[in-house]
Amino acid sequence: MPSRETLRRIRVKVSSTVDDGFSWVKYGQKDILGTMYPRSYFRCIHRQTKGCLATKQVQPTDDDHQILDVIYYGEHTCDQSARSDDRQLKSSRPAASSNLQEPQQPGLEQSRPAAKRRRKTVRWKTQVRVSSVQDIQRRDGDPLLFDVVYHGDHTCSERASLNEQVTWPRSSASSTEQSSTITYTAAAGSVEDDEEGVTSATNFLSMDDMLDLGGGDVIDMAFPSFDFDAIDALLLG
DNA sequence: ACTATTTGACCTAC
DNA sequence: GTAGGTCAAATAGT
Numbered sequence: 001m002p003s004r005e006t007l008r009r010i011r012v013k014v015s016s017t018v019d020d021g022f023s024w025v026k027y028g029q030k031d032i033l034g035t036m037y038p039r040s041y042f043r044c045i046h047r048q049t050k051g052c053l054a055t056k057q058v059q060p061t062d063d064d065h066q067i068l069d070v071i072y073y074g075e076h077t078c079d080q081s082a083r084s085d086d087r088q089l090k091s092s093r094p095a096a097s098s099n100l101q102e103p104q105q106p107g108l109e110q111s112r113p114a115a116k117r118r119r120k121t122v123r124w125k126t127q128v129r130v131s132s133v134q135d136i137q138r139r140d141g142d143p144l145l146f147d148v149v150y151h152g153d154h155t156c157s158e159r160a161s162l163n164e165q166v167t168w169p170r171s172s173a174s175s176t177e178q179s180s181t182i183t184y185t186a187a188a189g190s191v192e193d194d195e196e197g198v199t200s201a202t203n204f205l206s207m208d209d210m211l212d213l214g215g216g217d218v219i220d221m222a223f224p225s226f227d228f229d230a231i232d233a234l235l236l237g
Numbered sequence: 238a239c240t241a242t243t244t245g246a247c248c249t250a251c
Numbered sequence: 252g253t254a255g256g257t258c259a260a261a262t263a264g265t
Contacts, residue, residue, distance in 0.1 A: 026242065028257055041256070057256090 022076060024056065036062050044076060052077045 024042035031038045037060040046052040054076040061067045 027259095029243070030255070030257090033254060039255085043257095055256095 022054070032059065035059065046076075050077060 023045040025045045026040055026042050028041040029038050030041070039057050039059040042056045042058065044052040044054040054072065054074045056070055056072045058068055058070050061069055
C-alpha cells in the first residue's frame with residue numbers, strides 16, 4: 001500500500017490537446033495485458049538537452065475509455081528557462097530516428113541503456129476524462145468541462161506551455177475525442193478515495209477562486225498560468 | 238523536407 | 252517465460 005498522498009481534483013475545460021503544463025514527446029505505445037486500451041509512453045522533451053528523466057504513461061481506463069489514467073515517473077530536472085525554447089527545440093531537433101541516440105547529459109547512466117530499465121517510483125497519478133460530443137456525463141452541461149484528479153505534487157519548477165497529445169485507438173474513440181487541451185476552471189468539492197486507496201482531500205476551487213488566481217477568462221486560461229501554491233492555499237484553507 | 242506517430246523488436250524485471 | 256518499457260525504423264502528416 002503506497003503512502004497516502006494529497007489528491008487534487010480540479011475541473012478542467014478540454015479543447016483539443018492535453019496540456020498538463022509540461023512538455024512531452026511520445027516515444028511508444030503498448031498493449032497491456034488485461035486492459036482494453038493500449039498504454040502510451042511519454043518523456044520530457046528536455047531529455048536530450050537537459051537530461052530530464054521525467055516520463056509519464058497515459059492509458060484509457062477499462063471502465064470508461066474516456067477517462068485517462070496518467071501516471072508520472074521521475075522528476076523534471078529541466079527548469080523554467082527551457083519553456084520558451086520548447087517550440088524551437090521541437091522544430092530543430094533531428095528526426096525521430098536520430099534523436100533517440102545515446103544520451104549525452106550528466107545524470108544519465110552511460111554504462112547501459114537506461115531506457116530499458118523499469119522505473120519504480122510513481123510520483124503522481126492523474127485521471128482525465130475525455131468525453132464524446134454526445135456524452136451527457138460532462139459537468140453542468142458544458143461539453144468542454146472535465147475532471148482532473150492529481151495525486152501528489154510536482155517537485156520540479158517547470159510548467160511549460162507546450163501541448164502534448166494523448167491518443168488512443170481509433171476504434172474506441174471518434175476523431176473528435178482523440179486529444180484534449182486541459183484548461184482549469186471552477187467547481188465545488190468533496191472527498192473520495194481512488195482505486196489505489198489513496199485518499200484525500202478532493203477539493204474544488206470556486207470560479208471566484210480561480211479568477212483570484214489570475215486565470216481571468218476561463219476559456220483561455222492555460223495550466224501553466226496557475227500558481228499552485230495559491231491553489232493549495234485555497235484548497236487547504 | 239521535416240516532424241510526429243506508429244509499431245515490431247529488443248531488453249530487463251519479475 | 253512473460254509482461255512491461257524503450258528503441259528506432261517505417262509510415263503518416265504538414
